[in-house]
Amino acid sequence: MTLRYDDTFMFRDALDQVHGLDPALHATLGARFADVRAEVARRTAGGDYGFMKLGDQPALVRRLQQWRTSLHGRFDHLLVLGIGGSALGAKALLNALKPPAWNEWSAQHRNGVPTLTLLENVDPITVHETLQRLDPRRTLVNVISKSGGTAETLAQYLVVRQWLEHAVGEAAARQHLVITTDPDKGALRAIARDEQITAFDVPPDVGGRFSVLTAVGLVPAAVLDMDIAALLAGAAAAVRDADATELAANAAARYAALQWQAQASRAANVHVVMPYSDRLKEFAEWYRQLWAESLGKKVDRAGREANRGPTPVGAVGATDQHSQVQLFIAGPFDKTITFIRVMDTADMLVIPSRPELPAELAYLPGKSMGALLDAELHATREALRSQGRMSSTLELGTVDAFHLGQLMMFFQVATGYAGVWYDVNPFDQPGVELGKVLTFKAMGRAGY
């Protein structure tokens, strides 16, 4: 059940002897790890690493299951209003745990489980067209904002609330709303309290981009009938694995250390995560926020100007072999590639033959499509290796709720470790404040 992590191809001796990490780092990073681990433990005790506890939330799971039962049959659609960390987690869950194009299946095939639509922007065309399309009488709206005052989400809320009230009336509209926000503070909490709207808490010690395993992600997961207990069990397993005291045995900490060293000692500023599985395409987008916002920092922990942070890039294999791999293999030596291999499709879908097939296609029939996908992963990794390009591989048995929870928590813990290796605070995002202030000023908000 442990996630397998293979970092062989990060090191010079497995590549071309020129590029890649110095194998001596095994020892030097290993020796530093006790300090890094102690620092994480100190910050955890100080309340910074709240997300590490999210594997253990039995009361929330029970409440969500009961609440979900109480909705039974009332809604065909879930409409989530949220942006950034309030949207990317739910998108990744939908992509991983439901069949492709979930919303396009018939209600019968979905067994009455709702579709999921997310509004993550204030593009008026998207908002308008989405509200034209959905039937408000059959739509449950989940408004998500950790602070309770996110401009984009609250603007959406006002538009959507009016849409609901026009369709079902003021009193009934409240029964179409569920709010996910801070337990005490902010405008959304005030609205929930004043109007007796069902609300779930975002724990104050869990940042937005670490919140997929709080109510932020679990409310949509519950409505969509996902196995939230298994998601959390997977997360708990990842936290246990990431507690190992030896760096060699601690994949999440090692992943963080090697990505950091790739940038620090080999100028690899671009970190690509490339699952060979369509089910993890949105996971890669979720990772992009986690890695970019956590490690992209102006100052180090001592407050010195540092302008640190890798640029995360998402890609999907085999698709992006025909878009990005030319650059990965031939461009500057400024990247790491993290492959994610999912083992459950290897024998799926045998390619049929047909009469008079051109000879050049004769190699395909009788092979499985899953074998082709896996062969492409191995070939791409080997091609990169032969050109001195650093890569590592994570292996998952399958993509079910347990393994997805495990994978997400693996990356969250790795990000927590990376904050220490990079010597930055992975839990703030001061760089976006100026843009917010300038927006408020342009919109005429009092006090700006």
Place this chain on the structure above:
Amino acid sequence: MTLRYDDTFMFRDALDQVHGLDPALHATLGARFADVRAEVARRTAGGDYGFMKLGDQPALVRRLQQWRTSLHGRFDHLLVLGIGGSALGAKALLNALKPPAWNEWSAQHRNGVPTLTLLENVDPITVHETLQRLDPRRTLVNVISKSGGTAETLAQYLVVRQWLEHAVGEAAARQHLVITTDPDKGALRAIARDEQITAFDVPPDVGGRFSVLTAVGLVPAAVLDMDIAALLAGAAAAVRDADATELAANAAARYAALQWQAQASRAANVHVVMPYSDRLKEFAEWYRQLWAESLGKKVDRAGREANRGPTPVGAVGATDQHSQVQLFIAGPFDKTITFIRVMDTADMLVIPSRPELPAELAYLPGKSMGALLDAELHATREALRSQGRMSSTLELGTVDAFHLGQLMMFFQVATGYAGVWYDVNPFDQPGVELGKVLTFKAMGRAGY
């Protein structure tokens, strides 16, 4: 009708006087431009820049319009089999020119125009589930491969062909197929010829990532009832604009020159394209292939090892302000941001008020959502500027077929110019050959 391009914030004097391009580049690049332009003209005459002619294809437009009429009412779904340049263009067209979630609208609301599903991977779960979902009796399948032998697409073809034949029989299955491939060579052309399947040509002098305005993109566009004549007219306008002899008056060439200089003289290896419009999200993905595969090269034009190429990144505003902007504003000075501003939404969708709104939200009601989106673009650009970050802005009046054709051709021509500035061949992709060979070997293809 000309695309407006503002490069003020690429230069040091508009930023913090420290970061950004040297304003002296206006003169030095301008002086070099006659040579660059002459080189493009030489290579065009030599047949390299075939995509520049795509604005003028009246015979193809007529044939597509007639063919489209002949399909009338027979199909509810278009299923495209293609990967890389055979898929990204159609995705960008769908996203830009149809309402969001096009496939989720009722057939009535779609006026009987088909849905569009793309298979761009050999993930067996995606392929299996997609074929479960679609009704083969009502599905038209467009198989797209420039070479006619792309492993992923041909594997899909064999599976999908069987699915069609099981449902409608062997003879009728041919009427559900349309092939887009080389006019003479390759397995797909042989199949089309031998079985009298409708086929359209990919011009041999147009590379896959430059092929959206050939039959590769135009067959899906025609089936989806898009205005293909307007798409091409926009492209023709962009080619005319990009013929200007002065660099200061030639936005596409200047865009290419400044992106190149940002990398060459300021180590900006990451080129972000960030439309503030949901309609251009897939356009940014299309750009990623165009820029990465064209400029990511191991050798320069003289064959010397160079390992050149920027890493293109797609982002969407305002959404990614809550995911990537923290990194853009605070991380390393290794990026350029190209904003795309669309002018037609500025006054759309007034945000309503409601009773007892928390005071902190009082600034929202009465403003339009479009104004909020535009204020966020301006605020983010100004925040980046104040932190010494290079950006430029492209402005579009709207996103219709004409403007999209113009925007796509702008970037294609810019890529052609960038090939000269970067001194690489923008039309090959030798780096992916080794991976292909290794895949063929693993799959047991004869001769590998």
